Amino acid sequence: xxxxxxxSLADSERPVASPDGRAADDQPKWRRDFPIDSGQDDYVxxxxxxxxxxxxxxxxxxxxxxxxxxxxxEGSAAAPPAMAIASVDELPVGGAxxxxxxxxxxxxxxxxTGPASFVAYDQQCTHLLCPxxxxxxxxxxxxxxxxxxxxxxxxxxxxxxxxxPLPRVTLELRGGTVYxxxxxxGES
Amino acid sequence: xxxxxxxEFFVDPARCIGCQACIQACSECDxxxxxxxxxxxxxxxxxxxxxxxxxxxxxxxxxxxxxxxxDAIKRTEDGVVQTARKPRCIACNNCVLACPFGVPKMNxxxxxxxxxxxxxxxxxxxxxxxxxxxxxxxxxxxxxxxEMARLRPNARPVNAFRFxxxxxxxxxxxxxxxDAADGLVDVTAAMFEPGIGHDxxxxxxxxxxxxxxx
Numbered sequence: 001x002x003x004x005x006x007x008s009l010a011d012s013e014r015p016v017a018s019p020d021g022r023a024a025d026d027q028p029k030w031r032r033d034f035p036i037d038s039g040q041d042d043y044v045x046x047x048x049x050x051x052x053x054x055x056x057x058x059x060x061x062x063x064x065x066x067x068x069x070x071x072x073x074e075g076s077a078a079a080p081p082a083m084a085i086a087s088v089d090e091l092p093v094g095g096a097x098x099x100x101x102x103x104x105x106x107x108x109x110x111x112x113t114g115p116a117s118f119v120a121y122d123q124q125c126t127h128l129l130c131p132x133x134x135x136x137x138x139x140x141x142x143x144x145x146x147x148x149x150x151x152x153x154x155x156x157x158x159x160x161x162x163x164x165p166l167p168r169v170t171l172e173l174r175g176g177t178v179y180x181x182x183x184x185x186g187e188s
Numbered sequence: 189x190x191x192x193x194x195x196e197f198f199v200d201p202a203r204c205i206g207c208q209a210c211i212q213a214c215s216e217c218d219x220x221x222x223x224x225x226x227x228x229x230x231x232x233x234x235x236x237x238x239x240x241x242x243x244x245x246x247x248x249x250x251x252x253x254x255x256x257x258x259d260a261i262k263r264t265e266d267g268v269v270q271t272a273r274k275p276r277c278i279a280c281n282n283c284v285l286a287c288p289f290g291v292p293k294m295n296x297x298x299x300x301x302x303x304x305x306x307x308x309x310x311x312x313x314x315x316x317x318x319x320x321x322x323x324x325x326x327x328x329x330x331x332x333x334x335e336m337a338r339l340r341p342n343a344r345p346v347n348a349f350r351f352x353x354x355x356x357x358x359x360x361x362x363x364x365x366x367d368a369a370d371g372l373v374d375v376t377a378a379m380f381e382p383g384i385g386h387d388x389x390x391x392x393x394x395x396x397x398x399x400x401x402x
Contacts, residue, residue, distance in 0.1 A: 019249050019251075019254060036250060036262060036263050037262065037264075037265065038264050038265070039265050041259070
């Protein structure tokens with residue numbers, strides 16, 4: 001094991017910090033990105049930090065702009081045409097029926113509150129999207145998942161975890177038929 | 189705190205008596221209790237009782253770190269190559285296969301490569317590594333170059349090695365006879381030397397060259 005070569009080290013075979021023998025600046029980028037020395041490995045330059053912060057906050061800004069643009073375009077979408085959802089005789093006072101408006105939407109809930117009065121809301125609770133059920137005797141809508149309560153007349157949350165009102169479906173009574181004419185998103 | 193430049197690690201395999209005190213001392217350490225990071229190699233079990241303690245040589249250009257795909261092996265500013273970083277090591281065995289000295293070993297039970305880090309917790313505060321502090325024949329010794337020159341006038345330290353096309357300079361010094369020629373330890377050449385190299389090696393290399401010739 002202790003055999004020594006007679007010649008001493010020639011300059012060309014002097015070991016250097018990198019295997020290919022080139023200077024640190026001439027090394028490929030991956031070698032500079034993954035340095036062996038722990039000092040360089042832990043080092044974050046000011047430029048890197050600033051770049052990271054700018055790009056991250058830029059991403060946040062871009063996200064906000066995207067949300068804004070999206071909401072503008074959604075708001076300008078044409079209101080869906082009125083749709084017959086039930087006949088007046090179909091439901092007793094206090095009775096309820098689910099429907100989709102427009103077709104393919106999340107389920108909505110129609111409740112007959114009086115001889116000639118109807119209300120309709122999104123059936124999804126504004127807390128965690130559980131379906132709400134009418135509690136007509138208490139004049140409320142109930143979400144049994146987390147005991148959330150909404151006012152039947154306005155859709156406003158009155159108790160439990162929900163903090164936002166249920167989106168309301170505007171209705172119109174024509175002859176003996178209930179038509180849905182639009183959806184009012186509750187202010188969030 | 190870095191390990192002081194003047195304190196160097198000297199390995200003299202000729203003084204090794206195979207007592208395994210270094211292995212015991214290494215596995216006493218609280219940072220890797222029960223697991224020794226030093227190995228004792230028996231050179232030729234059939235023909236000799238000679239053993240060699242294998243500690244990390246702490247290369248200038250550590251091959252283990254070069255081949256690590258997970259960027260887990262790092263060298264401190266004082267040239268001590270640390271054991272694999274626990275959160276990074278993926279137990280791929282690249283370093284185990286690549287190290288020319290055969291130092292890294294895989295602990296497959298916990299999926300972590302553990303290798304000698306020259307007892308960095310001790311040497312960086314001026315203490316000897318555990319193995320050097322217990323070695324009865326001082327085959328492993330830690331001290332200044334002047335101390336070594338005074339205590340061992342018949343030997344001198346060498347820290348350059350050639351493995352085929354790869355030349356390596358190490359932080360750990362190997363003691364060689366004082367009258368040996370200047371230069372580096374040519375490991376590949378020594379493998380073919382009668383009385384040092386293993387007969388089997390020649391068979392392997394001859395077979396390989398015969399294959400490539402045909």
